[in-house]
Amino acid sequence: MASGKFITFEGIDGAGKSTHIAFVADVLRAQGHTVVTTREPGGTELGETLRNLLLHHKMHLETEALLMFAARREHVAQVIAPALERGDWVISDRFTDASFAYQGGGRKLALEKLNILEQWVHPDLQPDLTLLFDVPLEVARARLDAERALDKFEQEKADFFAATRAEYLRRAAEFPQRFRVIDSTRPIAGIQVLLQQILAQL
DSSP: OOOOOEEEEEOSTTSOTHHHHHHHHHHHHHTTOOEEEEESSOSSHHHHHHHHHHHHSOOOHHHHHHHHHHHHHHHIIIIIHHHHHHTOEEEEEOOHHHHIIIIIIITOOOHHHHHHHHHHHOTTOOOSEEEEEEOOHHHHHHHSOTTSOOOTTTTSOHHHHHHHHHHHHHHHHHOTTTEEEEETTSOHHHHHHHHHHHHHHO
16 A cells, blocks of 8 residues: 655745645645645644644643644544555644744744654654745735634734744754745745645655
8 A cells, every 4th residue: 555645734824824735635636645634733623622722822831832742642643643554645734843933933942842742742753745835924914814813823923923934944944855945925826836846746
């Protein structure tokens, strides 16, 4: 049985990554793959409960990181690993790079602590491809929907998002073999052509 692939979508809030998840899933399905789409925090019943706590309740920084990785452990065990073992392709809206960007870059949690959690929760699993949708901060902020209530991360100040974006870009430079940085200010049609090219290489 062919082994599945694990693709993650990353970017600061308002970067536009969610727009392209369905497109990539459709492209892969058209190629004959079985595709599982999921998200973090969340992806499981317990994970969705933790998501509500994480997005809407203030808490100690280390509690936040621990809950993120607790949700991730369930996600890997219940959804990601079984799907990959079946030969399915998994697309996740965020994964561990988001913890490094948001809790590490934005919130200033020591990266060594996140490294420990990563090695504990998924020591043998990394994405085959990480698509980082990158936009200038002012563009991302303008894209956030003013018609809905913003979660606690979306309500953060500009310096938080600047630090989060910087950590994402640092991660991309550290792991160039799996990251593809996409200029998300480009027209959607142009981004979709680029995504098809990237998927063909994978």
